[in-house]
Amino acid sequence: MADPSHKKVILGLTGGIAAYKAAELTRQLTQGGIEVQVVMTESACGFITPATLQALSGKPVFTDMWDARVSDNMAHIELSRGKDAIVVAPATADFIAKLTHGLADDLLSTLCLARECPLLIAPAMNRQMWDNAATRRNIAQLEHDGVVVLGPASGDQACGEVGMGRMLEAVEIAEAVSAFLAPKFLSGKRVLITAGPTFEPIDAVRGITNRSSGKMGYAVARAAIEAGAKVTMVSGPVSLSSPVGAEITRVDTASQMFEAVRRNVARADIFIAVAAVADYRVDKPREHKIKKTDERQLQLKLVPNPDILGWVAARPRAPFCVGFAAESRNLDVYADEKRRRKKVQLMVANRAQEAIGADDNEVMLLDDAGTHRLERAPKEVVARQLIAHIAKLYGATRRKVKA
């Protein structure tokens, strides 16, 4: 299957202290499957070395209009051709002023002026520079010209002051860039996602849980947001940052997850159950910590949890349902059996021992039309391919319903 996430961007760095964040941004973008060509201004090289960015992007960095590596000496034109966007991060007040007036006195500003693709900028400057009437005018003009302005954020500044002007964090810029570039397969659709493990208490301090990290569910949520969906998540306990733009309800137990899903399901067009829900919970967890005794055995009575996915799929006007099957053997047979039993349109199967907690995943998609394999890749990439597949199947079912 073609990878819809394969995009190419120019990442331009100008000379501000936030240039250090561009290293992490490069890593985040490339990890998300985006090809990054770094271009730096002379003053950016005073803050961070091209060698660092070259190592992280895997490509030589360009800093000069007259770079001999471009055979016709047209680096200022050539580099931006075939790119999906130019992202300038950090964008200093000076560079923003140059962009506003169409100045082109170095490689990056010339590339911006000669571009055929969208331009995104992440301003980074002292709060007074940001508040200055000249910068306000310049930003308003750039927005009017169709430039996408990401941030800035408010907070501690390198100069010791506090206020508006600091550059967004790398992860926020990477998410915004990915969202900007993604095809809008699910524009306006409401997607409800469960993610992470559940935690079933035994007593005041102990509980039963599993090794799910939530990474796959969170990646699916991000990919759905990128595809234009309105995402509601119900998340078990994880230590991951929330996908920007998702509405999140945090829960511990399967029963709480079920309640949150019940509250939100009526509005959902698509339900994706990624959570590793405990099949059983402790009957009557103790209010206080269980003390050690001389008894040779301690017995816990477990009772079954509600099957959230099964319940959603059995509703009269059920959303399009997607389940995840983590199997340790007989992957396709067990997963297809689960798909039929739970009556879901799509089951995503993976190997429990390889997928849980890992950064990469390799999955098999099982639906009425057969089986597709998505090759091993970072979970972000797999999630985007999965969302593209869901959008295709969802579109087909809606057409069938209308016919």
Ligand code: CTP
């Ligand atoms: N699921 C759910 N609620 C549960 C258990 C599972 O919503 N109480 C969902 C999971 O989020 C996943 C799918 O059902 O999308 C498959 O879960 P799994 O636990 O693997 O399936 P089971 O039917 O519990 O089968 P088994 O544990 O025997 O493999």
